Amino acid sequence: MPELPDVETFRRYLDANGLDRTIARTHVEAEDLLEGLTAQGLGQRLKGRRLTATRRHGKYLFAARDDYDGWLVLHFGMSGFLQAVGPGESPPQHTRMTLDFEDGGVLAYAALRKLGLIAWTDDPAAFAAARGLGPDALAIERAAFVQAVRCHRGGVKCWLMDQSALAGVGNVYSDEVLFQAGLHPKRKGNRLGEAEADRLYDALHAVLEAAVDARADPDRLPEGHILPLRGKEAPCPRCGGPLSPIKACGRTGWYCPACQPAG
DNA sequence: CTCCATGTTTAGAA
DNA sequence: CTTCTAAACATGGA
Numbered sequence: 355m356p357e358l359p360d361v362e363t364f365r366r367y368l369d370a371n372g373l374d375r376t377i378a379r380t381h382v383e384a385e386d387l388l389e390g391l392t393a394q395g396l397g398q399r400l401k402g403r404r405l406t407a408t409r410r411h412g413k414y415l416f417a418a419r420d421d422y423d424g425w426l427v428l429h430f431g432m433s434g435f436l437q438a439v440g441p442g443e444s445p446p447q448h449t450r451m452t453l454d455f456e457d458g459g460v461l462a463y464a465a466l467r468k469l470g471l472i473a474w475t476d477d478p479a480a481f482a483a484a485r486g487l488g489p490d491a492l493a494i495e496r497a498a499f500v501q502a503v504r505c506h507r508g509g510v511k512c513w514l515m516d517q518s519a520l521a522g523v524g525n526v527y528s529d530e531v532l533f534q535a536g537l538h539p540k541r542k543g544n545r546l547g548e549a550e551a552d553r554l555y556d557a558l559h560a561v562l563e564a565a566v567d568a569r570a571d572p573d574r575l576p577e578g579h580i581l582p583l584r585g586k587e588a589p590c591p592r593c594g595g596p597l598s599p600i601k602a603c604g605r606t607g608w609y610c611p612a613c614q615p616a617g
Numbered sequence: 618c619t620c621c622a623t624g625t626t627t628a629g630a631a
Numbered sequence: 632c633t634t635c636t637a638a639a640c641a642t643g644g645a
Contacts, residue, residue, distance in 0.1 A: 357623060413624080432624050467641045469624055508634050517625080526623050604636060
């Protein structure tokens with residue numbers, strides 16, 4: 355489920371389970387996930403080393419080698435996750451890459467669909483720039499956000515999901531942000547009033563922070579969110595009316611037509 | 618068998 | 632140039 359809150363949860367999981375352990379070897383099961391390096395190259399970069407720090411930009415997770423001369427880059431596609439595996443235990447299904455520690459434990463990168471990415475970079479910020487990523491959705495300042503969204507002539511849901519405009523928000527969380535802001539997914543950015551853009555910014559941060567606190571588990575979110583209801587025959591938690599599907603950017607979104615009227 | 622899925626990239630049409 | 636849509640990728644689940 356890797357959008358920003360999921361990846362932030364993985365980052366904290368890696369902090370707790372993957373740092374300061376010497377890597378004995380790496381295993382790459384799915385070579386096609388590697389970008390710009392080979393399985394052997396990954397091993398050479400990490401063998402005998404430790405990871406000592408993490409960063410996140412949007413949906414990308416970075417882990418620094420102990421000498422800070424290079425960072426492991428992970429993207430989780432639609433189905434990726436991390437799993438720490440104890441000595442003697444077997445890694446999860448669909449494990450695509452593992453870091454095998456000298457202590458006998460393993461950190462597995464698993465993904466049902468091979469849509470993620472494993473890479474290496476000297477500098478996370480340069481990597482993000484080279485990929486054309488916009489500012490991180492949790493780091494962007496209010497003024498920059500409001501200015502950017504109000505310059506965009508297209509639909510606001512698509513804009514929220516555009517990683518070059520704002521990094522970290524995907525299909526699911528864009529729905530939640532728009533629901534909390536009370537804005538229709540197809541409202542045009544340049545037709546938002548100042549107060550509406552402000553509300554969108556507030557909702558963006560409230561939703562992402564709540565989701566990170568919930569460890570990206572929909573069932574752990576407080577009441578009043580539509581994320582756990584998507585695709586189900588459930589009433590809007592605010593007005594009790596029916597939620598509707600809507601196509602945008604080639605994806606299916608969910609919203610409440612009563613609480614999120616078209617502009 | 619069919620349709621759909623938390624992402625990204627690319628091609629083509631307005 | 633901007634914006635939108637569909638398809639492709641990989642691998643299932645319903």
